[in-house]
Amino acid sequence: MRNSIEFELTANYALFTDPLTKIGGEKMSYSVPTYNSIKGIIESVYWKPTILHIIDEIRIMNPIQMESKGIRPIEYGGGNTLANYTYLKNVRYQVKSHFVFNPHRPDLAFDRNEHKHHNILKRSLKAGGRRDIFLGTRECQGYVEPCEFGAGKGFYDDVDEMHLGTMLHGLNYPDETGSDQLEARLWNPVMRNGVIRFIRPDECTNIRQIRKMGVKHFDETNVEAVDLLWSQIEEGR
Structure with missing residues (x-):
């Protein structure tokens, strides 16, 4: 797929917190990462409001x-x-993802350069990300590196099907949906032969509203300044 990347994610510990366990002050991790946790990791590798990262599969x-x-x-x-x-x-x-241009940010239409964003994303991934990688919580430091999705032996390769119950899929932010609401998405993932194929955020039907929220706006001067700064950092200036 165009605009796609494949990478391996490793860590000694991870905490993808089940919200139901936070009520009494305790925290217990889901057994697998949520969609938004992986999306957050990719955004730590490279993020611009011009694009939306879509997580396709995790192994x-x-x-x-x-x-x-x-x-x-x-x-x-x-x-x-x-x-x-x-x-x-x-x-x-192992994670496979791609990006699309954010249709809800017409103010950033001037920055929709597919070739530029894909190349910066690949360079940032090869360097281990632009920001620290952590899995769910700040104390769970992780590492990313490019890989070939499906390569190597996985522990659950021979497990035909594993149902994981109802999980948080992620959050709907106003600049990604066009609405003025912060919303939570729920879904029922199934792991088949070690692979979970995520549905897209707009395909989730179980949605809960959280609160009202607005959108932060950018202009061309802001975006060009950020691009220049990161290009200087990558060149070691």
């Missing part, structure tokens, strides 16, 4: 293992409390 390479840790998070009123966080450990994924 689960290592066995799903969890580990609980006693944590002392800071309370809102000050001081510390005690909580158990349940992490995924020793994770390794």
